[in-house]
Amino acid sequence: MGYYRVIRKSVEYIEQNLCDKLSLENLATYHAYSPYHFYRIFLHLTGISVMEYIRKRRLSEAADLLLQTDIKIADLAIQFQYQSHEAFTRAFKQFSGQNPGDYRKNGINIKKFERMGEHELTALEFKGEIDYLEIRIVKKDSFKVIGYEIDTALSQKTIPQFWNEYLENNYPCTIPNWSSKDWVDLGICHSWKEDGSFKYLLGMEVTSFENAPANSVCREFPSLIYTVFTTPIVPRDVFVSSIGKSWEYIFKEWFPRSGYEIAEGPQFELYDERCQAHIDSQIDIYIPIRKIIVG
Secondary structure, three states, X not given: OOHHHHHHHHHHHHHHOOOOOOOHHHHHHHOOOOHHHHHHHHHHHHOOOHHHHHHHHHHHHHHHHHHHOOOOXXXXXXXXXXXXXXXXXXXXXXXXXXXXXXXXXXXXOOOOOOOOOHHHHHOOOOOOOOOOOEEEEEEEOOEEEEXXXXXXEHHHOOHHHHHXXXXXXXXXXXXXXXXXXOOOEEEEEEOOOOOOEEEEEEEEEEOOOOOOOOOOEEEEEOOEEEEEEEOOOEEHHHHHHHHHHHHHHHHHHHHHHHOEEEOOOOEEEEEOHHHOOOOEEOOEEEEEEEEOOOO
């Protein structure tokens, strides 16, 4: 089954059970995926985590009911799976900018967070053009990285600016103990949270953390099996879009047919001498995997 069909079935299931208890675990089980794999494909394909989608849909529906009915706020909280009136009030204020009582009193509709419609779901099908991707599966031993890190989310679009700061401040040259004699940058996404946020680490693989700069971070990642996708060699002016299309192909085309699912662990892009040229460029994308166990 293509992943866009998985998202469609998930949205239908969520809408039918919006007032019932929903968790990442039971949604993943519904599709026979691990929670981590389901979390990553939903987030990557829609740009929002599944639990954040549920939260916003519930609060949007609650907003309608506040204006259209005289249901008690405490009952509304219970209906949409909040543990208390206070927890619902905090979430609603964060969502709408007003507490539920004031929202009902003012009687002004906020912009709804609508159900994902057929247009958006159809757009999840892979329609991009991508040249041949070289693909291999490797075991990478545990490795250490010294680098610089931000908290971000896919929707925030902060990573390009962080790259600019990293290069403009010449941070790579502050990193000691390179494990490679050549300049190799790693852009690592790790420590994903249910709301779709994660840590993005820019740095270099090192042999030790000794003499790490005071404002840097030191991370050690475990040994894992990775699928390595080598992006096509392309001119510099389409290099960034080629990386985006490669990620799209990986999630929409390769994974659904591969017999593998995403394992918990860091996902990273490796930038070496192949992308430091001024003409044509390519990178490697590392995604941890494990075999899908059927039955």
